[in-house]
Amino acid sequence: MAEVGEVAVSMRALGKTYVMGDVKIEVLKDVNLNLLSGEFVAVCGASGAGKTTLLNMISGIDKPTSGSVRVFADDLSDLSEDELSDFRCHKIGFVFQSYNLVSTLTVAENIAFPMEWARKPASEIEKRVATLLDSLGIRHRQNHFPAQLSGGEQQRVALARALANDPLLVLADEPTGNLDSVNAVKIIDILAMLKAEKKTVIVSTHDERIVQLADRTFCMENGTLASSHV
Amino acid sequence: MCETSFPLNDLFRRRLQTGLVVACLTLSVASTLFLLLYSSRVGVGFATINENILTIGLTLIFAQFIGFVTILVFVVGAVLVSFTALLMMTQRTRDFGLIKATGCPNDLLFGYYVTELIIVTVLGCTLGVVLGFGADYALSSLSGFQLYHTPPNFWYTPAVFAVFFILALIFGTKPIGDALKLSPLTALSTVQYFGLAATGKAKPFTKSNLTAKIALRSLFRRKTATVRIILLLSVVFVLLTVSVSGSIIAKETTTSWIQDASGQSVIAVANESLAAQYKSLLSAFTGTSVNEGFNYSDPELAVPDSVIQQLQALSGIITVDERLILKEHVLETGNFTYTPNSSLTTYVGDEHEGDFVVVGVDPAHLSTSWDTQGRFLRGMDESNVVVGEWMSQRFFEQPLVESLRIEGKQFIVVGVCVDPIENGRVIYAPLQRLENATGINSPNLILLRIDPSADRAQTIAQISTVVSKTGSNLLAFSLDETVQNNVNFLSSTWSTVMLLPIFTLTSAALCLVAYVMLAIEEQRQEFGFLRAMGAKPRTVTGIVAIQSVIVLLSSLGFGLSLGTITTLLILMQHPLVTALTIAEIATWLLAALAAMFLLSLVPALRLARTPLLKIMT
Numbered sequence: 010m011a012e013v014g015e016v017a018v019s020m021r022a023l024g025k026t027y028v029m030g031d032v033k034i035e036v037l038k039d040v041n042l043n044l045l046s047g048e049f050v051a052v053c054g055a056s057g058a059g060k061t062t063l064l065n066m067i068s069g070i071d072k073p074t075s076g077s078v079r080v081f082a083d084d085l086s087d088l089s090e091d092e093l094s095d096f097r098c099h100k101i102g103f104v105f106q107s108y109n110l111v112s113t114l115t116v117a118e119n120i121a122f123p124m125e126w127a128r129k130p131a132s133e134i135e136k137r138v139a140t141l142l143d144s145l146g147i148r149h150r151q152n153h154f155p156a157q158l159s160g161g162e163q164q165r166v167a168l169a170r171a172l173a174n175d176p177l178l179v180l181a182d183e184p185t186g187n188l189d190s191v192n193a194v195k196i197i198d199i200l201a202m203l204k205a206e207k208k209t210v211i212v213s214t215h216d217e218r219i220v221q222l223a224d225r226t227f228c229m230e231n232g233t234l235a236s237s238h239v
Numbered sequence: 240m241c242e243t244s245f246p247l248n249d250l251f252r253r254r255l256q257t258g259l260v261v262a263c264l265t266l267s268v269a270s271t272l273f274l275l276l277y278s279s280r281v282g283v284g285f286a287t288i289n290e291n292i293l294t295i296g297l298t299l300i301f302a303q304f305i306g307f308v309t310i311l312v313f314v315v316g317a318v319l320v321s322f323t324a325l326l327m328m329t330q331r332t333r334d335f336g337l338i339k340a341t342g343c344p345n346d347l348l349f350g351y352y353v354t355e356l357i358i359v360t361v362l363g364c365t366l367g368v369v370l371g372f373g374a375d376y377a378l379s380s381l382s383g384f385q386l387y388h389t390p391p392n393f394w395y396t397p398a399v400f401a402v403f404f405i406l407a408l409i410f411g412t413k414p415i416g417d418a419l420k421l422s423p424l425t426a427l428s429t430v431q432y433f434g435l436a437a438t439g440k441a442k443p444f445t446k447s448n449l450t451a452k453i454a455l456r457s458l459f460r461r462k463t464a465t466v467r468i469i470l471l472l473s474v475v476f477v478l479l480t481v482s483v484s485g486s487i488i489a490k491e492t493t494t495s496w497i498q499d500a501s502g503q504s505v506i507a508v509a510n511e512s513l514a515a516q517y518k519s520l521l522s523a524f525t526g527t528s529v530n531e532g533f534n535y536s537d538p539e540l541a542v543p544d545s546v547i548q549q550l551q552a553l554s555g556i557i558t559v560d561e562r563l564i565l566k567e568h569v570l571e572t573g574n575f576t577y578t579p580n581s582s583l584t585t586y587v588g589d590e591h592e593g594d595f596v597v598v599g600v601d602p603a604h605l606s607t608s609w610d611t612q613g614r615f616l617r618g619m620d621e622s623n624v625v626v627g628e629w630m631s632q633r634f635f636e637q638p639l640v641e642s643l644r645i646e647g648k649q650f651i652v653v654g655v656c657v658d659p660i661e662n663g664r665v666i667y668a669p670l671q672r673l674e675n676a677t678g679i680n681s682p683n684l685i686l687l688r689i690d691p692s693a694d695r696a697q698t699i700a701q702i703s704t705v706v707s708k709t710g711s712n713l714l715a716f717s718l719d720e721t722v723q724n725n726v727n728f729l730s731s732t733w734s735t736v737m738l739l740p741i742f743t744l745t746s747a748a749l750c751l752v753a754y755v756m757l758a759i760e761e762q763r764q765e766f767g768f769l770r771a772m773g774a775k776p777r778t779v780t781g782i783v784a785i786q787s788v789i790v791l792l793s794s795l796g797f798g799l800s801l802g803t804i805t806t807l808l809i810l811m812q813h814p815l816v817t818a819l820t821i822a823e824i825a826t827w828l829l830a831a832l833a834a835m836f837l838l839s840l841v842p843a844l845r846l847a848r849t850p851l852l853k854i855m856t
Contacts, residue, residue: 070771071852091775098773109768113456114449122449123772170772 016079017178017209018044018067023076025062025232036062038232040076044225046177047207049200051220054229060213063229064180067211068101069093081177098126102171104181108163110155110170117142117151120169127174141169145199161192168199179203181212185219197222246354249334256327259753261363263323266746267316268367268403269374274312275395276375277735278305304485304736307805311478315743318471319750320403321410326464326757327359328352328414335418345419352415360407364400372396378735450778453769454785457762468754469794472835475747476798477805479831484824485806486737491820493733494726496657497524501722502607504695505560506702508550508685510540511712517564517684520596521721524659525728535565535596541681542713549705550687555698558688560606563599563673563681568592569666571635572642572649587636595630597645597666599673599682606688613639613654621672625654627663646676659725748835751790755783756842766846767855776847783843784836791836799828 023040026033036059044050052060065071066078069085078085083096097103110119117138124134142148145165155163164184171179181200185193197218203210204222212219220226228235250257331352338348458465501521509517516533523529542561551559573588602616609615615625624643631638638652643666650668658665674680689698699715706715759766766779846854 065852068771070855071850091777094770094773094775094778097771101773103771105768105771109764109771111453111765111769113453113460118449118452122453122769125449126773126775126778174773 017046019079049204051223051226052213058229059232102176102179106183106186108167264363265366269370270743272371356411454782472794473797477802480802486733490733496610506687540683555693560686561682562684567597570644576640599670606686609656611654611656623653624650625667627665629663631655648676780843787839
């Protein structure tokens with residue numbers, strides 16, 4: 010568990026350019042940012058501003074073209090593919106806008122599989138799954154498949170899966186983007202619960218209610234950090 | 240959207256998948272065409288069994304094998320073509336939904352995809368014909384055996400082309416028709432993609448082996464495609480077992496028949512001209528022509544008693560096998576036989592007659608042995624004969640209840656043997672009785688079996704000395720080269736039979752790769768998100784490997800059992816199976832299994848090297 014107040018994420022001169030044929034698209038430009046442990050940070054901005062790319066860089070899903078990303082003690086550019094997998098499995102909990110649950114696993118199994126990769130004992134997995142099912146209010150759905158759930162329920166399962174290994178950092182990419190307001194509120198309540206537990210959370214969002222919840226908010230514009238509010 | 244360029248553009252857009260479908264079709268057509276051309280060259284085509292090549296008994300075994308292998312290759316080809324056409328079209332179901340949603344009428348949409356199907360089918364079938372002919376031409380050019388140099392039967396080409404073209408059209412048009420019946424919304428749903436079925440009822444939570452569960456459940460969810468690929472690979476493994484184990488067992492068995500009947504490590508003594516004639520009689524097995532006008536009764540050919548006595552006195556010889564080879568006019572003598580099932584006594588035999596090689600042997604001093612139906616001649620036999628397989632099939636109606644007449648003397652047929660002499664157009668009779676019937680009282684061929692414990696070179700030198708001292712045209716010669724040539728011919732023919740399914744196996748392997756590629760395509764995003772959640776690249780490769788292993792092992796289990804039963808119970812009577820044979824078969828099958836497994840991992844390994852973000856998007 011990281012100490013509250015220590016630097017959780019540090020980005021230095023971070024840049025990302027995608028090349029598509031002859032066209033170069035600069036998605037991130039010279040991003041410099043320090044996020045502290047225990048902080049709840051919101052990243053907002055228009056579509057295409059670079060929010061998702063920023064989260065992908067922090068989680069090691071994508072690699073920067075220039076600059077560096079340091080998450081807790083790890084400089085991500087030094088890690089191999091296998092080490093990045095371990096890093097994501099143990100330290101990061103990622104919530105996608107479109108849930109992305111494994112369609113062939115039940116709700117409980119979807120929550121359990123990151124723990125299996127972390128080689129946790131079966132008894133611990135069972136206990137943790139039960140705790141998460143209860144705290145996210147989806148116990149009655151534990152034996153159902155994702156296709157049998159509503160969008161809100163799927164996103165709660167995705168959140169439970171992200172929290173399964175008790176990660177140091179939770180990243181959420183527009184977690185309420187595909188939900189109606191009733192289901193969005195349930196997700197925001199869970200995020201508020203994470204904030205209360207002093208989890209380090211970075212959320213990319215358009216949702217004003219999440220922005221209000223944040224300790225700090227960064228706005229992105231054309232790949233750069235345009236402004237920040239405390 | 241340009242109506243004429245859409246199908247071509249769509250095919251080019253899916254270059255790899257199009258290539259795989261064309262390759263599968265090409266190899267299926269090529270394997271079937273090559274098999275038909277090859278079997279007609281060897282003389283065991285469907286239309287005729289050519290008794291001028293191989294002994295008739297072996298021809299029947301070859302005909303059975305090649306017939307069975309051809310049927311299996313055809314079944315595999317049909318299943319393979321139907322599978323690839325189905326895959327090709329089901330993976331376009333979502334596109335159907337998209338195009339329909341934009342307002343494209345059904346008939347135009349049908350036209351687009353049928354055009355794609357026709358382009359791919361024509362291309363695959365044409366390339367298959369070229370490859371099949373090329374392989375057949377290469378075999379005939381490279382082979383040293385005369386019988387492979389006959390012209391091919393060109394009529395097989397349009398027949399194979401037409402059958403596969405029609406099959407591909409039928410099986411490919413069906414999923415297009417099915418997709419057209421769907422509403423755009425349903426066609427766009429992932430449930431329709433690649434034959435997916437929605438996951439059924441709720442399942443209790445299990446907290447272990449979730450990686451294996453993802454693999455298993457994904458496999459079962461693609462029920463249609465999984466069942467088809469298992470069916471396809473099962474038939475492929477039946478084909479592989481029959482052709483590999485069958486060919487190896489048949490090669491061992493038939494080689495031992497031919498070696499035993501011709502004589503292994505036997506030294507022959509005969510007049511120079513008869514020596515050459517005897518070799519050509521044995522070589523008729525590989526298609527070599529025999530001098531029909533040879534005078535076997537020439538007194539010059541007789542081996543003098545004095546020579547025989549000197550040979551018998553040599554220490555390193557264990558058997559002196561005196562033989563009298565003649566060409567005699569033979570008459571079939573029919574007989575009455577009782578049939579218990581019908582309680583009827585019927586007359587069998589058509590009073591055939593003809594000139595055949597008759598070999599007089601002393602049953603008590605034989606240097607060779609035969610695979611015989613019935614029995615071979617025994618020491619006390621006086622008026623019994625054993626006939627070669629050609630005689631049993633073409634001369635007699637039911638040889639074992641009939642008799643024959645030579646020089647007015649009656650002989651009862653007691654056995655039918657496999658023998659390479661004139662491709663089984665041979666009769667073995669007791670030497671004494673034949674001499675009495677023909678009035679020729681000296682043998683004209685002596686076969687000498689050398690004691691294995693004796694010094695072979697020294698014994699051969701002693702034989703040569705005895706023969707050279709006679710001052711006549713007598714010659715001591717080894718049959719090893721002739722026998723070896725026959726064995727090489729058998730070996731080459733069975734090896735070709737064994738390799739016949741290589742195209743089919745390759746196309747099935749490609750089909751498995753296509754199946755794995757499409758399975759990965761269907762799970763691609765899911766794999767990406769698994770990686771994003773912390774799964775290592777090898778975990779994803781493991782999921783694909785588990786699926787491949789399940790598909791391959793279930794197919795192997797079915798194919799191996801059915802193939803073994805078919806080979807041992809139906810295709811090969813009295814099989815010669817040794818530990819070495821089993822080891823050889825196991826090695827081939829394991830090699831094929833391992834090659835297919837490794838090939839099936841290629842798409843997963845490619846995925847493991849793909850950047851994570853590219854997989855996810």
